[in-house]
Amino acid sequence: MVCRLRKSLYGLKQAPRCWFAKLMTALKRYGFIQSYSDYSLFTYTNGKTQLNVLVYVDDLIISGNDSAAFKVFKAYLSDCFKMKDLGPLKYFLGIKVARSSSGLFxxxxxxxxxxxxxxxxxxxxxxxxxxxxxxxxxxxxxxxxxxxxxxxxxxxxxxxxxxxxxxxxxxxxxxxxxxxxxxxxxxxxxxxxxxxxxGSLGQGILLRSDSELTLEGWCDSDWAACPLTRRSLTGWLVFLGKSPICWKTKKQPTISTSSAEAEYRCMNGATCELKWLKRLLLSMSVQHPKAIKLLGIYDPNAPT
Structure with missing residues (x-):
């Protein structure tokens, strides 16, 4: 006697892992390559045709440059899984996506x-x-x-x-x-x-359509900003062309003995983020041959 257990995707702890393994197998069988920079990103390249699939559990965002290839791939997914096509991306995980001639908001x-x-x-x-x-x-x-x-x-x-x-x-x-x-x-x-x-309900991020696909980073640190641990504060902001795509504010893991040391630790964190983003763009066939600019804010009155 064999019992077949029927459970929802979120019913068992191991279910999401099994689901992702099955989805990954189907995508690789079609010809997709999993990105090493982000394991939830899969890319497909065939000549001038480019398709990208971003996975969040059982929700998929599909992007590309060939509408015919879109239809063929969605038909393939429908054969493999019970899939519901929601059409052009408008709302995803609580984020509203609005399109205009200026870009994506x-x-x-x-x-x-x-x-x-x-x-x-x-x-x-x-x-x-x-x-x-x-x-x-x-x-x-x-x-x-x-x-x-x-x-x-x-x-x-x-x-x-x-x-x-x-x-x-x-x-x-x-x-x-x-x-x-x-x-x-x-x-x-x-x-x-x-x-x-x-007072700022409608604020968000505009991914401009006229932006160059080049990375630029800004970073700064606040020496001994934490009054309890005396650890410094690191902050960085990364632009893709004219569009902000990544930002972070974080305490440094160790105490810096000078403002210069705090700045170098901040630059190190921002540089790691820029290198990761460059690899991520490369996995989507976006070349970045130019050197990445990393800019900072100079304060002549800062203690040393």
Whole structure:
């Protein structure tokens, strides 16, 4: 006797792994090559025909330069799996994609409205900026929150919102440091970020159609920015042509003994990111023969 177990994709812990293995086998059988820079990216090249498939569990984004090849490949997928074609990309994982002659605009307006509604700030006055410049959140000594789960949930949602909002990178970095023991001051700072969102609902990222496919990075560090550990802060922003595609704010893993050392550590992190992006572009047949520019901000008054 043999029992056949019928479960949904998310029913078993090993199910996503088995599903991805099956999907990967089908794509490779068609001729796709898995990218070593991002294992969820598969590329297909046949002469001048180029197809790209980006996988997130059971959701696929297919892009390419040949409509006929699109139809043939989608017919192949329909034969292999029970697939639903949703047409041109408009909404993916909470991110709205709008097309125009200027390019692609990525926005999370609906997701932002859900955050504001959940915190009960739909009628609140918007804030002009997300966080005070000289805040003292690291030294906060107020009362502990009675419901820390609400703080963790809010910060978690802000982390995902920062995917299309580089202006939230620093605020999210600061707020996420107090997830284990949030206090009243931290909660109020998080609500200030939400009130800032209320005044900037439609902000997002524009991937310009007239951008050159060349990388350029900007980086800067704040020496001994953390008042508790004295670790420096690293921040970088990467452009593809005129479009921002990658950004990050993070504490450095070790203490830098000078501002110059902090800057070099920051440059090292940005350089690693640029090299990874260059390999990712190469896997999509985008050549980058020119040297990548890495720019910084010079402050003559910074301590050394």
């Amino acid at each position: 990525l926005c999370q307006r609906k997701y932002t409205l859900d955050i504001i509604s959940e915190t009960g700030l739909l009628g609140a006055k918007p804030s002009g900026f997300p966080m005070e410049q000289n805040h003292k959140l690291a030294h906060a000594s107020g009362e502990l929150l009675k419901n820390p789960e609400a703080y963790c949930r809010l910060v978690g949602r802000l982390i995902y919102l920062a995917v299309t909002r580089p202006d939230l990178a620093y605020s999210v970095h600061i707020l996420s440091q107090f997830m284990h023991e949030p206090r009243i001051e931290h909660w109020e700072a998080a609500l200030r970020v939400v009130r800032y969102l209320k």
